[in-house]
Amino acid sequence: MITTLLIFFPLLAGAVLLAMRRGKAAFGLSLAAAAGELVLSLYALSGFRSNAERQFEVNVSWIKSMGISFHAGMDGISLLLVLLTTFLSVIIIMTSYRRTFNKPALFYALIMFMEGGLVGVFTAADGFLFYVFWELALIPVYFICLMWGGEGRERITLKFFIYTLAGSLLLLLGLLYLYLKTPVPHSFDITALYEVPLTSSEQVWIFWAMFIAFAIKMPVFPFHTWQPDTYTAAPAQGTMLLSGIMLKMGVYGLIRWLIPVVPAGIQEWGYTALLLSVTGIVYASAIAIVQRDFKRLIAYSSIAHVGLISAGVFSLNLQGLQGAVVQMLSHGVNVVGLFFVADILLLRTGTNDISGMGGIRNRAPWFATVFMIILLGAVALPLTNGFVGEFLLLGAIYQRHAWMTAAAGLSVILGAVYMLNSYQKIMLGENNTKAAGFRDLDLHEKIIFIPVVAMVIGMGVYPAPILRIAEPALKAILVHAGLA
Amino acid sequence: MEPIIIVSLLGVTALLSEMFGFKKVLLPLLILGMAAALCFNQSHWGVNTSYYHDMLLVNNYSVAFSSLLIVVAGIWLVFSGPYFTEIAFRADRAAIIMFSLTGALVMISFSNLVMLFLGIEILSISMYILAGSNKKDPASNEAALKYLLMGAFATAFLLFGITLVYGVTGTFSLAGIADHVMSGRQQLPALMHTGILLMMVGMAFKVAAVPFHFWAPDVYEGAPNEVTSFMMTIVKTAAMGAFFRLFSTCFAAAGGTWPLILSVISALTILTGNIIALYQQNVKRMLAYSSIAHAGYLLMAVVAMNQHSAGALLFYLAAYAAATLPAFAVLSALAANGEGTGTEAFRGLAKRNPLYAFAMAVSLLSLAGIPPAAGFFAKYYLFVAAFQSHYIWLAITGVAGSLAGVYYYFRIITAMYISRGSRDETPIHASLPVRVMLLIVIAATVILGIFPGLLADYF
Numbered sequence: 001m002i003t004t005l006l007i008f009f010p011l012l013a014g015a016v017l018l019a020m021r022r023g024k025a026a027f028g029l030s031l032a033a034a035a036g037e038l039v040l041s042l043y044a045l046s047g048f049r050s051n052a053e054r055q056f057e058v059n060v061s062w063i064k065s066m067g068i069s070f071h072a073g074m075d076g077i078s079l080l081l082v083l084l085t086t087f088l089s090v091i092i093i094m095t096s097y098r099r100t101f102n103k104p105a106l107f108y109a110l111i112m113f114m115e116g117g118l119v120g121v122f123t124a125a126d127g128f129l130f131y132v133f134w135e136l137a138l139i140p141v142y143f144i145c146l147m148w149g150g151e152g153r154e155r156i157t158l159k160f161f162i163y164t165l166a167g168s169l170l171l172l173l174g175l176l177y178l179y180l181k182t183p184v185p186h187s188f189d190i191t192a193l194y195e196v197p198l199t200s201s202e203q204v205w206i207f208w209a210m211f212i213a214f215a216i217k218m219p220v221f222p223f224h225t226w227q228p229d230t231y232t233a234a235p236a237q238g239t240m241l242l243s244g245i246m247l248k249m250g251v252y253g254l255i256r257w258l259i260p261v262v263p264a265g266i267q268e269w270g271y272t273a274l275l276l277s278v279t280g281i282v283y284a285s286a287i288a289i290v291q292r293d294f295k296r297l298i299a300y301s302s303i304a305h306v307g308l309i310s311a312g313v314f315s316l317n318l319q320g321l322q323g324a325v326v327q328m329l330s331h332g333v334n335v336v337g338l339f340f341v342a343d344i345l346l347l348r349t350g351t352n353d354i355s356g357m358g359g360i361r362n363r364a365p366w367f368a369t370v371f372m373i374i375l376l377g378a379v380a381l382p383l384t385n386g387f388v389g390e391f392l393l394l395g396a397i398y399q400r401h402a403w404m405t406a407a408a409g410l411s412v413i414l415g416a417v418y419m420l421n422s423y424q425k426i427m428l429g430e431n432n433t434k435a436a437g438f439r440d441l442d443l444h445e446k447i448i449f450i451p452v453v454a455m456v457i458g459m460g461v462y463p464a465p466i467l468r469i470a471e472p473a474l475k476a477i478l479v480h481a482g483l484a
Numbered sequence: 485m486e487p488i489i490i491v492s493l494l495g496v497t498a499l500l501s502e503m504f505g506f507k508k509v510l511l512p513l514l515i516l517g518m519a520a521a522l523c524f525n526q527s528h529w530g531v532n533t534s535y536y537h538d539m540l541l542v543n544n545y546s547v548a549f550s551s552l553l554i555v556v557a558g559i560w561l562v563f564s565g566p567y568f569t570e571i572a573f574r575a576d577r578a579a580i581i582m583f584s585l586t587g588a589l590v591m592i593s594f595s596n597l598v599m600l601f602l603g604i605e606i607l608s609i610s611m612y613i614l615a616g617s618n619k620k621d622p623a624s625n626e627a628a629l630k631y632l633l634m635g636a637f638a639t640a641f642l643l644f645g646i647t648l649v650y651g652v653t654g655t656f657s658l659a660g661i662a663d664h665v666m667s668g669r670q671q672l673p674a675l676m677h678t679g680i681l682l683m684m685v686g687m688a689f690k691v692a693a694v695p696f697h698f699w700a701p702d703v704y705e706g707a708p709n710e711v712t713s714f715m716m717t718i719v720k721t722a723a724m725g726a727f728f729r730l731f732s733t734c735f736a737a738a739g740g741t742w743p744l745i746l747s748v749i750s751a752l753t754i755l756t757g758n759i760i761a762l763y764q765q766n767v768k769r770m771l772a773y774s775s776i777a778h779a780g781y782l783l784m785a786v787v788a789m790n791q792h793s794a795g796a797l798l799f800y801l802a803a804y805a806a807a808t809l810p811a812f813a814v815l816s817a818l819a820a821n822g823e824g825t826g827t828e829a830f831r832g833l834a835k836r837n838p839l840y841a842f843a844m845a846v847s848l849l850s851l852a853g854i855p856p857a858a859g860f861f862a863k864y865y866l867f868v869a870a871f872q873s874h875y876i877w878l879a880i881t882g883v884a885g886s887l888a889g890v891y892y893y894f895r896i897i898t899a900m901y902i903s904r905g906s907r908d909e910t911p912i913h914a915s916l917p918v919r920v921m922l923l924i925v926i927a928a929t930v931i932l933g934i935f936p937g938l939l940a941d942y943f
Contacts, residue, residue, distance in 0.1 A: 065940070132855050146897075146901055154898050154902060157898070158895070169883045172864075172867075176867060
């Protein structure tokens with residue numbers, strides 16, 4: 001029941017917003033809806049039993065003749081990602097406070113639709129349902145980028161859409177093939193898909209179809225070329241949705257679908273995937289260092305971070321998956337915080353060009369402190385959330401391929417280089433003309449940053465609950481795949 | 485049987501309206517008549533009846549497709565108000581439309597090759613006239629002439645094929661031919677296979693499949709907008725329905741090379757249509773090429789030829805019609821406003837008429853095959869059918885084609901929702917019936933996209 005509510009409540013809220021003629025109340029309404037959704041997900045958390053089972057299950061037949069059912073529920077992994085989605089949705093909506101938009105009602109309606117789609121992706125226990133939500137989450141963000149984006153958005157959003165749709169279609173082909181291999185009557189149910197007997201060459205084909213789909217979404221090198229442009233051209237809230245939540249769909253897909261369905265395919269090609277992920281880390285970090293646009297810098301750092309997460313997943317041990325889950329949450333919180341920082345900078349100085357700024361710290365101590373904390377989370381300083389995830393991930397990769405850890409570990413060092421460097425150029429140094437009129441954070445911005453900062457520190461100091469919630473489900477997946 | 489009679493009588497009524505001067509109420513009258521035809525048609529559900537010594541056979545297949553044709557024609561009439569505004573031509577045009585619908589109904593109820601031929605001719609001759617019904621427009625005249633010449637060419641192929649099949653089997657009746665094929669499967673003469681291939685070529689001409697598609701872009705572009713919309717929906721539905729009926733009852737068991745050749749035709753049609761559409765600046769011509777691509781998808785149903793094919797075909801045609809009709813309603817409205825049919829005409833449409841833009845966007849999403857629009861399931865069912873019959877390469881081609889489709893469909897969506905550079909901000913007015921019908925058709929697209937079983941499990 002609660003899963004159904006979690007999926008449909010935001011969709012319903014979106015429909016109500018869509019029907020609104022005037023946009024004045026849209027912000028308040030969508031914030032209230034997102035807050036309600038957050039409360040719902042916390043309620044689910046309170047009722048969650050810490051075992052591997054799929055809980056709060058709903059399973060009704062949807063299209064009988066095709067073996068498709070509306071089957072959804074939450075195990076530990078799903079629950080954590082749903083919590084991330086509902087938490088960040090509230091934050092993201094709040095960051096739009098007092099920003100002026102064309103057609104605000106439509107804007108917030110699309111955010112709510114997106115939230116519904118994302119929750120659907122993270123809870124679906126039917127291959128087809130997963131695919132439909134996967135697509136459903138894409139359309140709102142496409143329109144958000146298209147209608148409220150910046151320079152060059154026509155070309156960029158089209159590229160983004162076609163790129164991700166190409167991945168989706170590969171995923172569809174893979175799922176379809178699996179479906180037709182299930183015993184008659186065919187079924188898309190997750191249990192049926194997990195049990196499909198496949199030859200090793202079939203596993204390889206399906207591995208690549210699914211891996212490319214997920215890799216495009218995350219994105220993993222070399223499927224990342226849509227990402228920097230899209231993140232830069234999208235409006236701040238769109239970028240936050242894309243980077244904070246949407247890319248987790250790809251990682252989630254790896255854990256939920258790829259590993260259990262094609263374990264032999266992963267045994268054969270997982271090393272290549274690991275290699276690609278690690279290559280992406282080094283490549284994206286190196287590019288991030290030379291970026292002058294702060295938003296673009298975060299975009300490349302995001303590729304590096306997600307590369308590490310994906311490498312952790314492909315190390316195929318419990319620690320790697322644990323690290324991936326923790327790091328998904330941390331990265332979601334941190335990247336949304338960073339993009340909000342970028343948005344504030346853009347709003348107050350009119351630019352995101354790093355070299356054009358400087359000396360802001362003297363004028364805005366609050367802003368400087370908050371920025372510093374989030375940044376430390378992003379560079380994985382101990383006692384911040386980034387540290388827990390990266391530590392687990394690097395340890396996991398070490399167990400698999402020792403020398404690759406060296407390359408992956410570069411991400412920590414290079415990350416510190418470009419992050420601290422950008423902080424230095426933006427915040428420290430001589431007073432710059434652009435910093436002259438820089439206002440410190442006002443009340444509502446503080447209200448937004450407080451939970452973000454609290455998460456950065458809280459998850460860093462005491463990550464045990466997250467690990468505890470995720471562990472049984474992750475173990476079950478590894479056991480199913482014969483990896484543990 | 486009653487629907488065929490009623491619709492042809494409606495055609496006569498339309499002619500009489502000229503004499504007796506009730507042209508003002510003609511369109512509502514036609515819609516009422518079609519509603520009656522629909523009711524009669526549905527009453528045949530579940531019963532197989534044959535008429536005139538097995539010339540026509542009404543079964544579930546023909547009932548389902550007849551209903552689809554009648555509903556689509558009714559919606560088309562509501563959207564096509566502008567086509568009938570010129571009072572002088574109203575009766576003639578309406579009559580020809582009704583006669584062509586009669587032909588379409590015959591084409592999907594035939595159980596004798598003679599009736600197939602008659603149905604095709606009734607439909608085609610009406611369409612030759614309608615294509616040229618914009619008398620003062622040279623493009624329209626050109627379209628009519630091209631359509632006539634190529635149509636005659638295709639008919640010749642079809643007739644030749646029918647002759648050869650008759651020569652082998654000694655009968656025109658579908659049941660007779662099917663019996664012959666079943667009993668003598670091992671030793672069917674080469675003449676029979678030649679006949680099948682010739683009929684296939686004839687039908688491929690009619691549905692504008694590559695490489696028999698050359699007439700289609702010019703005809704679709706030159707004909708008046710409403711007529712093009714009619715061709716893409718009614719004519720396509722009838723032709724595909726007849727194609728499938730013919731091959732599934734008679735030739736499925738014959739074997740030979742036709743499935744292979746048809747699968748290649750299908751793949752080529754998908755790729756050619758989608759790739760050429762990428763380069764079109766004129767939306768009408770783009771839709772023409774995309775219509776060719778969709779014919780390729782539809783042929784997948786004939787190629788796959790399994791228990792899901794008929795349902796998949798029906799669903800695809802319904803979804804395609806539900807997307808094409810609103811798209812052309814918007815296109816005609818812009819064209820009637822004197823803005824042409826280029827991509828530029830759509831720029832900033834979301835500001836000028838949000839409903840039009842929304843309807844167009846949903847239609848294009850459906851044509852592109854994005855969930856939750858009906859077009860997604862339409863493609864999905866066909867891919868499943870192709871997969872099941874082991875045409876995996878064909879399904880992959882279809883997927884690749886639909887990826888290309890996204891590019892040109894989304895270009896229009898982008899143009900509509902980005903106001904920058906739009907020349908004109910003046911609102912465009914839409915009449916009440918058109919607005920209501922647009923909402924109904926959009927709702928149908930979305931509902932069919934969420935609950936496809938409503939239609940696809942019809943059989």
